[in-house]
Amino acid sequence: MRRWTDFFILIAVLGAMIVLFGLMRDSFFSMGTLGTVANRIPALALVATGMTLVMVTGGIDLSVGSLLGFCGAVTGVLMADLHWGLVLAVLASVAVGAVIGSTTGAVSVKLRLPSFIVSLGMLEIARGLAFLTTNSQTKYIGADIEALGAPFGGLVISPAFVISLLVVAAGQVMLSQMAIGRHLIAIGANREAALVSGVSVDRPRLFAHALLGALTGLAAVFNCSRLGSADPNAGTGFELGAIAAVVVGGTSLMGGRGSVVKSFMGVLIIATLEAGLIQVGATEPVKRVVTGLVIVAAVLADTWRRK
Amino acid sequence: MLCAGLLSACKPSPSTSAPSGKPKVALVMKSLANEFFQTMAEGAKKHQAAHAGHYELIVNGIKNETDLAEQVGLVDQMVSQGVQAIVIAPADSKALVTVLKRAKEAGVLVINIDNKLDADALKQAGLSIPFVGPDNRAGAKAVGEVLAKKLKAGDEVAIIEGVTTAFNGQQRKAGFEDAMNAAGMKIVASQSGQWEMEKANGVAAGILAANPNVKALLCANDNMALGAAAAVQAAGKAGQVQIIGFDNIAALKPLLADGRVLATCDQHGDQLAVFGIEAALKVLKDKTTPADQQTPVDVIVK
Incomplete structure (x- = not known):
């Protein structure tokens, strides 16, 4: 029952934002805006999906923004400099993401270190690798990659958008219907109890980190497809957007509770907020302050409802 | 001695x-x-x-x-x-x-x-x-003048600024404004893209949606011009919106060649x-x- 209440509240917030921005700027109700938001969503949705799975265990990964930059850099070098095809480049980017994500996970899980700190280290490492890979240069890829992010037949829906919806759906099924999902939640809710009841606590967490890395690799390709180029600085601060979306969606930072679909609602809210603030002509400081306030308000609202 | x-x-x-x-x-x-x-x-x-x-x-x-x-x-x-x-x-x-x-x-x-x-x-x-x-201001003005020749007086244009606290960013914005004002263009929006491609892409998309008559995007660096070019394409306005940049980075060459970006400034x-x-x-x-x-x-x- 409460699951649905949460869901309706998120929809109401989204609706209120759309109406508010619409009142402030007529042009907000347009295909252009819809296209902008739809274009922006895929990368954020993929990473938020993976992040939800990591965060329900009580973990976090701060390196996803840098990893997005690094995987994008790999994609850029492979396609622009070495002339690889799109499919191979996608596979390479996903593989690189999975390896880096697994590394963060393995160091944190096996050595019993907080994922917060390990991923903070990885944030620096991955950004350094992004600059090394590209020799700090933006790579222009062009038409070979743009098709992924371009809408079908001039509409607003791109292949990247469809794929990201499928991933969100699969993530939700995994978390709420499958054994692995129940284990992830059990680990986050009470690690000792999970141990006693015979749930393996290491492997599901490793899996969640690896999956987040792989999804970040795919997100990096989508990001490149939207821009037609790979920028080694891409994804700076991206982790904050992804974590904010997950938290706005009601996943607990302490673990034990979370929903991929609600994280997706969080993604919609963050993306709409971003597009709206640009259209009403907000300055950079205003954008930052408002975005920060929305995140804090979401966490507060969530805490109050649970008391 | x-x-x-x-x-x-x-x-x-x-x-x-x-x-x-x-x-x-x-x-x-x-x-x-x-x-x-x-x-x-x-x-x-x-x-x-x-x-x-x-x-x-x-x-x-x-x-x-x-x-x-x-x-x-x-x-x-x-x-x-x-x-x-x-x-x-x-x-x-x-x-x-x-x-x-x-x-x-x-x-x-x-x-x-x-x-x-x-x-x-x-x-x-x-x-x-x-x-x-x-002189960043003179450079930006010179690129702006090339753009002005492609537009007619009264056309709407928008500026995508660099980091607003950076002196060279301020100078480039001022140079763009000099050229646009001299040619009688109407600057309808000016927002920061923080020097970044992705940020500029979002800003450009928003500006295009909010101001359907914008004829040109003046970007304070080439990375942001690349982001703006992708936004123009995504908005289905290829060929209708001119873009200029600054820096002449290698990744911009193909866009200059096919006209998606009109001009940039090389400060060597x-x-x-x-x-x-x-x-x-x-x-x-x-x-x-x-x-x-x-x-x-x-x-x-x-």
Whole structure:
């Protein structure tokens, strides 16, 4: 029952934002805006999906923004400099993401270190690798990659958008219907109890980190497809957007509770907020302050409802 | 007699001058992770390699462009290493003045490149540091004039600014405004893309949706021009919205070639540090008083 209440509240917030921005700027109700938001969503949705799975265990990964930059850099070098095809480049980017994500996970899980700190280290490492890979240069890829992010037949829906919806759906099924999902939640809710009841606590967490890395690799390709180029600085601060979306969606930072679909609602809210603030002509400081306030308000609202 | 002459000639430089007699020049950069500064530093290293007999070069950069404390520390370290000259691209036009004053008092020649030190701050510190570099405002104006020829008076245009606190960003915005105002264009929006492709992409998409009649996007650097070009394409407005950039980075070439980006400005990034180093070497050699020096900017089309 409460699951649905949460869901309706998120929809109401989204609706209120759309109406508010619409009142402030007529042009907000347009295909252009819809296209902008739809274009922006895929990368954020993929990473938020993976992040939800990591965060329900009580973990976090701060390196996803840098990893997005690094995987994008790999994609850029492979396609622009070495002339690889799109499919191979996608596979390479996903593989690189999975390896880096697994590394963060393995160091944190096996050595019993907080994922917060390990991923903070990885944030620096991955950004350094992004600059090394590209020799700090933006790579222009062009038409070979743009098709992924371009809408079908001039509409607003791109292949990247469809794929990201499928991933969100699969993530939700995994978390709420499958054994692995129940284990992830059990680990986050009470690690000792999970141990006693015979749930393996290491492997599901490793899996969640690896999956987040792989999804970040795919997100990096989508990001490149939207821009037609790979920028080694891409994804700076991206982790904050992804974590904010997950938290706005009601996943607990302490673990034990979370929903991929609600994280997706969080993604919609963050993306709409971003597009709206640009259209009403907000300055950079205003954008930052408002975005920060929305995140804090979401966490507060969530805490109050649970008391 | 000769010895005394030598001694007095050496007086302005620190006592720890290079044993080889070659002057040591320190190049203190902003972030070497940034393509622009990377190119600048590589240009300097090539120049040194070609003139290895004339001077030694130490290149240092900071990790991120806003890490002022790190750059201040670098300047102090260079002074204590006993360099004869520091050529610096200051990460902030005011915050570096104090440490550069320390450097000058230690007898080190300081040359300012890239980001011009704030005139008032220099005056307050009672300091004169020559600036060797391009006029960003004039460059932006020149690119803006190329764009103005493609538009007609009264057309709506929008500016995508750099980081709003950066002097060169402010100068480029001012240059764009000069050109647009002179040609009678209407600037309907001006927002910061923070120098980043992705941010600029979002800003450009928003501006295009909010202002359907916008005919041109004036971007304060090429990375943002790339982001803007992708937004124009996504909005289905390819060919209807002109784009200009600044810097002439390699990744922009295909877009210039097929007209998605109309023009950009080349301030000869690979030579910017070299100009500064040459100015420093000349002052060290001739014992002249250093003066401001303007370096060339060229408009690039196709």
